[in-house]
Amino acid sequence: MIIKQKLAGNIDFDYKWYDIYNCDDHDIRLLKDDFDLTSEIISYITDLHERPHFDHDYITNSDLLVYDVPVWPTADADHFTTLPIKFLMVGHTLFTVHSPDTTYMIEEFRQKPDEHIHSEKELIFAILFAVTKYFQRALSQLNSQRLVLDNHLSERIHNKDLQELSQVEKSLVYLSSSIRTNLMMLESLKNKKSGLHMNASEEEMCDDIIIEVQQSLQMIKIYSEVTEEISKTSNNILNNNLNNTMQFLTVWSLLLTIPTIVTGFFGMNVDLPIFHNPFDWVIITVGSVIVMAILLWYLRRHNML
Structure with a gap:
C-alpha cells in the first residue's frame, strides 16, 4: 500500500512523502512506472532482513537509510523483536517503507505537527528521533517486568517465572543488537564521505538522535547485566x-x-x-x-x- 502522507497542522511541504507498507505486486509496478525506481532499489526497500546502514547511489542520485525499530510482543513472538524501516530519498521525494507491525509509529508521528521540518532530511531525522524514543519505552517496560520477576524469584522459583525471565533476556538481545547497529549507522552519517550532505540544522538533529541512542545503549547494558545476575542467582538457588x-x-x-x-x-x-x-x-x-x-x-x- 502506497499512501501520500502529510504532517498534521497543514504544513506546506517543499517535497513529497510517500509511506509504503504491505508492498504487493501492484505497488511494485507503481514504483517502477510512476516513480521510475529500479528493481534493485525496490528489492532493497522491500527486504525485511535488511540491516541498518546508509547507502548513496551516485548513478540514480538516491539515498537509502535503514534503521531498526522495536516491535512489541505478539502471539507469534512473546518477546520484543526489531524490524527495519527504510528511508529512500530520490530528488525531493521521500519514501518510508516498513512492515504493518510498525505502522503505528508513523501514524503517531504524523499526528504531531512540527513546523521546524522544512526538508526531507529533517523529516527523516525527526522520524528517527521519535522512533528512538520507542526503544526507551520498550526498555522501561522490560525493566518493570524484570522487577516483578525479581520479586517472584526471591520468594520461590517457578518454571513460569523462569520462562518469563528467558523472554526478557531474548528481548534484551534483540534490542541491544539493533541499538548498536543503529548507532554505527548514525555515526557513519557524520562522515563527509558518506554522501549525505547535511546543513547545520540537520547535523544538530542527527547529534540529538545519537545522544538518545547512546542513552538507550547505556540503559540496555545496565539492564542486561542486572538480568544476567538474576539469572545466575536463580540457577544457583535451583542447584542448591x-x-x-x-x-x-x-x-x-x-x-x-x-x-x-x-x-x-x-x-x-x-x-x-x-x-x-x-x-x-x-x-x-x-x-x-x-x-x-x-x-x-x-x-x-x-x-x-
Missing part, C-alpha cells in the same frame, strides 16, 4: 535446592539401609543366635535404631549432613 534434596535422599537411604539389612538377616528361615523369646523384635529394633543414630552422628561430625 537440588543439592539439598539429593543430600536429604542420600542420608535417608543410608539410614533406612540398616533396618533393611537387619530384618533381612532375621527373616531367613534358619536358626540365629538370639534369645528365642517373645521380646526378640524389641532387641532387634533398638539395635537398629542405635546403629542408625551412630551413622547419623558420624555424617554430621564429618559435615556430610
Whole structure:
C-alpha cells in the first residue's frame, strides 16, 4: 500500500512523502512506472532482513537509510523483536517503507505537527528521533517486568517465572543488537564521505538522535547485566535446592539401609543366635535404631549432613 502522507497542522511541504507498507505486486509496478525506481532499489526497500546502514547511489542520485525499530510482543513472538524501516530519498521525494507491525509509529508521528521540518532530511531525522524514543519505552517496560520477576524469584522459583525471565533476556538481545547497529549507522552519517550532505540544522538533529541512542545503549547494558545476575542467582538457588534434596535422599537411604539389612538377616528361615523369646523384635529394633543414630552422628561430625 502506497499512501501520500502529510504532517498534521497543514504544513506546506517543499517535497513529497510517500509511506509504503504491505508492498504487493501492484505497488511494485507503481514504483517502477510512476516513480521510475529500479528493481534493485525496490528489492532493497522491500527486504525485511535488511540491516541498518546508509547507502548513496551516485548513478540514480538516491539515498537509502535503514534503521531498526522495536516491535512489541505478539502471539507469534512473546518477546520484543526489531524490524527495519527504510528511508529512500530520490530528488525531493521521500519514501518510508516498513512492515504493518510498525505502522503505528508513523501514524503517531504524523499526528504531531512540527513546523521546524522544512526538508526531507529533517523529516527523516525527526522520524528517527521519535522512533528512538520507542526503544526507551520498550526498555522501561522490560525493566518493570524484570522487577516483578525479581520479586517472584526471591520468594520461590517457578518454571513460569523462569520462562518469563528467558523472554526478557531474548528481548534484551534483540534490542541491544539493533541499538548498536543503529548507532554505527548514525555515526557513519557524520562522515563527509558518506554522501549525505547535511546543513547545520540537520547535523544538530542527527547529534540529538545519537545522544538518545547512546542513552538507550547505556540503559540496555545496565539492564542486561542486572538480568544476567538474576539469572545466575536463580540457577544457583535451583542447584542448591537440588543439592539439598539429593543430600536429604542420600542420608535417608543410608539410614533406612540398616533396618533393611537387619530384618533381612532375621527373616531367613534358619536358626540365629538370639534369645528365642517373645521380646526378640524389641532387641532387634533398638539395635537398629542405635546403629542408625551412630551413622547419623558420624555424617554430621564429618559435615556430610
